[in-house]
Amino acid sequence: MLFIFPGAALLFLLAGCGKAPPKTDAQLGLNAQQASGRGVFQTDCASCHHAYSSAGSMGPSLKGLFRKRYLPSGLPANNRFVEQTIVVGRGMMPPAGGGLSEQQLADLVAYLHTL
Numbered sequence: 001m002l003f004i005f006p007g008a009a010l011l012f013l014l015a016g017c018g019k020a021p022p023k024t025d026a027q028l029g030l031n032a033q034q035a036s037g038r039g040v041f042q043t044d045c046a047s048c049h050h051a052y053s054s055a056g057s058m059g060p061s062l063k064g065l066f067r068k069r070y071l072p073s074g075l076p077a078n079n080r081f082v083e084q085t086i087v088v089g090r091g092m093m094p095p096a097g098g099g100l101s102e103q104q105l106a107d108l109v110a111y112l113h114t115l
Contacts, residue, residue: 028114029114030111030114033106033107033111034107035111036107036111037106037108040108044096049061050063051063059092062112066082066115073085073091079109082109083105083109086100086108086109087105
């Protein structure tokens, strides 16, 4: 029985928390604009939204955002309403418009299309 416990402990340590390391931009197949948008997402959005998990955080998951017909707000899931939500906010989401340049916003939306 002493041999089973150390083996189980070793497996636990090797497995870590069960969380895989994040994939690189190249592994995700992101182009330069999408990779830039991923950086914006990590800085400004990831604290409230998950990108690759359907689990929510403080805000809804954004996995498959543009593959859905509607946003969580009920608005159509298209560039216009996603950009509007980012810029002016909606519900509990604060506006981010003043903090993002037009290029950063375009890059972020390009990245959101990859989720």
